[in-house]
Amino acid sequence: MQIIIYDNAQQVAHNAALWVKELINKKPDPVLGLATGSTPISLYKQLVEQHKTNQISFKNVTTFNLDEYHHIAPENPQSYRSFMAENLFNHVDIDLKNTYLPTCATGQNPREQGLAYEDKIKKQGGVDLQILGIGANGHIGFNEPTSSLSSRTRIKTLTQQTITDNSRLFRPDEEQPTMAMTMGIATIMDARYVLLMATGANKANAVKDMITGGVSVMCPASALQMHENAIVLLDKAAASELSDHSYYQWANNENSKLIEDYGYFHNY
Numbered sequence: 001m002q003i004i005i006y007d008n009a010q011q012v013a014h015n016a017a018l019w020v021k022e023l024i025n026k027k028p029d030p031v032l033g034l035a036t037g038s039t040p041i042s043l044y045k046q047l048v049e050q051h052k053t054n055q056i057s058f059k060n061v062t063t064f065n066l067d068e069y070h071h072i073a074p075e076n077p078q079s080y081r082s083f084m085a086e087n088l089f090n091h092v093d094i095d096l097k098n099t100y101l102p103t104c105a106t107g108q109n110p111r112e113q114g115l116a117y118e119d120k121i122k123k124q125g126g127v128d129l130q131i132l133g134i135g136a137n138g139h140i141g142f143n144e145p146t147s148s149l150s151s152r153t154r155i156k157t158l159t160q161q162t163i164t165d166n167s168r169l170f171r172p173d174e175e176q177p178t179m180a181m182t183m184g185i186a187t188i189m190d191a192r193y194v195l196l197m198a199t200g201a202n203k204a205n206a207v208k209d210m211i212t213g214g215v216s217v218m219c220p221a222s223a224l225q226m227h228e229n230a231i232v233l234l235d236k237a238a239a240s241e242l243s244d245h246s247y248y249q250w251a252n253n254e255n256s257k258l259i260e261d262y263g264y265f266h267n268y
């Protein structure tokens with residue numbers, strides 16, 4: 001794992017955007033894995049800005065989102081399709097035909113939908129760079145604690161903690177879904193690179209478990225310890241429970257020197 005600690009959330013977003021820009025400008029047919037939630041919103045703002053200033057085009061980009069609520073209509077303002085439209089898709093030149101979410105509408109079989117999503121990702125050549133947030137309980141996607149580390153796209157029942165954490169996004173008169181389709185942990189692990197962003201003190205314990213705890217289903221994000229190319233971008237608050245700050249800082253300075261000498265070596 002490469003752990004990079006920044007002073008604030010804005011710097012996390014800025015640097016995450018540089019990763020995305022590098023992929024998009026390097027690969028003719030990039031496949032980007034996307035997340036929703038509060039954390040990546042500022043990343044998407046940066047990407048929109050890069051697009052407006054002609055630094056990147058999404059014309060040839062294909063996207064796969066991590067998750068989508070069960071039985072939610074795409075036009076529902078609470079759907080992750082709407083979230084992506086509002087925060088990214090409506091503001092860039094992406095072809096909506098190339099944007100996928102693991103949907104399961106009323107009457108559709110979640111098992112079949114999950115398999116079909118896996119199939120679509122495979123046919124597209126796999127995800128090059130998967131953006132991730134982390135839940136306060138260590139979830140990635142909606143892989144809640146006790147999710148199998150070998151799981152694939154499927155339906156999951158959300159934990160009470162996740163429902164409570166996300167309730168801030170729903171008005172009292174809106175029904176909050178309790179189930180979602182999500183990429184599995186094995187699906188996420190298949191991505192060539194994963195870029196996890198965590199900001200804020202409420203993520204500090206989960207971040208600590210992910211990085212320094214044992215690999216455990218009780219902290220699904222800890223599976224990333226087994227990923228060949230996992231990059232974790234933190235602000236100081238999210239990193240506040242880690243004890244090895246100075247080592248991470250030093251390792252990143254050394255890595256920057258290597259990058260100056262040899263350039264980036266991302267094998268997309």
Ligand code: F6R
Pocket residue numbers: 034035036037038039040066067132133134135136139140141142
């Ligand atoms: C969203 C997702 C979730 C979030 C996580 C953190 O697509 O898969 O795992 O990344 O719940 O959410 P925020 O960023 O709102 O704290």
